[in-house]
Amino acid sequence: MRNPLARFRDPDPDCACHPTFECDRLLLDATDCPGAGDLAAEPACRGTAISALADREAEAVVTRTDHLERAYEGESAALLVAAGRFAERAAFYDRHLADRAEGDPLGAARAAVGRAGPVGELAAETGLAECAHRVEGYADALRPFVGPPIAKARVAAEPPPDATLAETRNLATDATVRVYEDESALRTYHLEPVEHAFGESALAALARAYELLAEGNVAAGESAPGRAVRQVADSDAPVEALAAALHKHTRGYGVLADFFADPEVSDVFATAPVGENPIRVTVDGERMRTNVRLTDSGAEALASRFRRSSGRAFSRASPTLDAIAAMEEGTVRVAGVTDPVSDGPGFAFRAHDATPWTLPALVANRTLPPTPARYSRSPSSAPGPDSSPDLAVRERPPCWARSAGNSRPPREP
């Protein structure tokens, strides 16, 4: 029950995001909001999210317009949740600071830390102080995975923090690859697909063109994506790039086409649960992490496609798959696993190689856990495929769980 002493915050006139909860996620429909749900750049949208989280906690915050989705997870979500928790509880002692925590949680944390008394204690107890301490500003603190809704993957736009750029190259799909190194064991293969350089109007045109295709309002055929784009695009729109992006996401394999456009990439691994595990790649024999992850719906769409092309059930009764995907970039061998041996669909893709995947090979590359029978959806079950050291950073508990003596405090009644 909501604390009757808590203040009821008026909606910010600068934000028209509409919050709802879906399972453990807070969704902000930002379709009509001038801030477009950009939580790093728009304090008003940030306030709407944190105000909603003061009522109910969430594992992730997702904001959506009709042409762009931003998913704030992990440490980004932890900061927003901690701020909501702080705003809710601190309002009793200092209403002004509680209000500030919604639009400017980093500023509120700085103001609260070092204060004697309950407000300073709440900053520590709620995890806000710890979350705020480790970041330099909102661009650093709130780093979403972004992508147009039509994509099967989401991409973290910002490079990894404290990393050094080692190499840049451009791919045939007009994607840009930057390789970063930091103190961790694996280097990062940072992919920027061409559509991530599109402006708002181009992204809106991409979404409208996709609708035309999906509704069957364009004559079918190989050039349908191009026709759809030309029906909706302005004369100054990047028509060819839009058509190529729409083709990639509807006829092609989306972000996989970008990865395999790199002749040095031999393997792409999407480990289940795909929504939580960034894709890993092998580049000229070197394993790297990436800034990309499949969406759950994207993984399901791939599973359906491979089911059709292989004629295999790929279901609970037959949870493994060996298939061939004909991409423009060449033939790619696909190994898939799904429930009950993994937590939803997971895939290993190998370029230019006709050797079928074997179970030991899938265990070795961590597409499949070593003890599938013990691996279930319960997070407290046996170590899954991600307990290896190179994913240890992601496995670190969110910052609220690491704050002193505080493991997810119960909500105020």
Ligand SMILES: [Zn+2]
């Ligand atoms: Zn907004």
